[in-house]
Amino acid sequence: MYSFKRQSASSAIFEIFNSVLMLIVCFVTLYPIWYVIVNAFNDGADAMRGGIYWWPRQFSLDSFQAVFRSEGIMTAMGVTVAKTLIGTPVHVFFTAMVAYAFSRRELVGRKLYMFIGTVTMFFGGGLIPYYLLIRDLHLLDNFLVYILPAAFSFFDLIIFLSFFREIPPGLEEAAKIDGANDFKIFYKVIIPVSMPVVATIALFHGVYQWNDYFTGMIFINDTNLQPIQTYLYRVVAQSSSNQMLASMPSGMAVSVTSQSLKLATMVVTTAPIVFVYPFLQKYFVKGFMIGSIKE
Template identity: 85%
Template sequence: MLSFKRQTPAEAAFGIFNGLLMLIICFLTLYPIWYVLVNSFNDGQDAMRGGIYWWPRELSLENFRAVFRSEGIMTAMGITVAKTLLGTAVHVFFTAMIAYAVSRRELIGRNLYMIIGTITMFFGGGLIPYYLLIRDLGLLDSFLVYIIPAMFSFFNLIIFLSFFREIPAGLEEAAKIDGANDLTIFIRVVIPVSMPVIATIALFHGVYQWNDYFTGMIYINNTDLQPIQTFLYRVVAQSSSNQMLAAMPSGVTINVTSQSLKLATMVVTTAPIVIVYPFLQKYFVKGFMIGSIKG
């Protein structure tokens, strides 16, 4: 029979205080998102009067119609989807391949590679040398600037290492007896049994690729190659919203303002990852737990 320890008044008060504190923190975190969402669905001219806090006063979809009719947003969305899918696939395969090599104890210079990689996690050359490197590699105004520099992450390599070290040595030995070389073992043995950590790293890097606006802002001048987050940055931080309004067909944006257009653009660019992330949260938690518990 289950028995429950009776709480003292001090413990009960402490629990109530913690609950109220967490409610306040959740409210402060979620309300700005709700405010942007509510105002993006409100008539732009009406929203200028203010006083909209909890729900739309005059429900309207004109802001979103203006966003999807604006020049360049669908191209930017396509670039973001392409770089997220391709960049994530390349990053996962390349990082996993290096991590598998480093996990082999017979690798010459293995400890030196780990020391060098650890240093790069804390020290970098800075933005100007990195920009010069990107320029000399011919990656300026190139779609590959989203893919090649992000092919490898030493932090993700450490997560892969923690998982690869737990793979039974008998699997690889059996494959070698059957005549498989290291590449065949990696593709046919290691990758299939490593799907949990691969899914975790894919989610890590996929979220990074989707949210990255800095690369497009610094290394891309061609607007046809800029991702959706850079598009959002230019709308919010510059006068692009007024330019978007000016480019609309006559009569289309009569109730749309530059502010309402900014809010609607923010919703459109962030909605996909916000919707997907809660369903994938368990993989993020699992990824940080990999290797921490030994059975």
């Protein structure tokens, strides 16, 4: 009895400590986001005085009006939406198709391909060879630079492969008896029963496409083809925020500063994916658990 009480007391102390620690971690993680939002909705000139931590002191939407007045932000938003909507299904289709081929034991050289693919996950040629490759493929200042290089991922292939191996082989055998070829089996049998992993990979890559700023920064010089995250980078670097301030009406410019423009742009560019993510988080968790537990 004494041992049981001591163990219960230890468990309670651990639970309390763990809860407090998790609350601290959550606060440290979420407060910077809240700080950005609060200051973005505050009057820019007033925010320069500091002292704003929890709520806007002088609520103002002038910074957001200035952001949406910018000619480039809507174009950049359109590029991001387009590359996310196009690049995600392309990536899912090609990665799933290659993973299905890898799942077939009769594939000649399967172990060699797996070894080569695994090496590419840890070693790369570097930025300069990659840039030269993109240049030789005529993808500089080309919208396809967002789609083609990201059409396949070996890491996502492994996730697909783990799921495909759990599909009963009897499904494929039944389809073959009905006269279906490999490609028809893939999109008529394999894909429909693999929708959980398809949704998971689609979310992985969709978030990547939305958040990717590096591709637009390195391979795109045409501002009409730059995504919203690259636009945000330019604003944070002040090359665009000063231009936005110069183009504003004189009355609005009094309450808007370069810093408030940066914060408002951060909120505008990250809000869509932040609002979507909580509803789809279960698919991300399931994606990491695929293949890890077998009944």
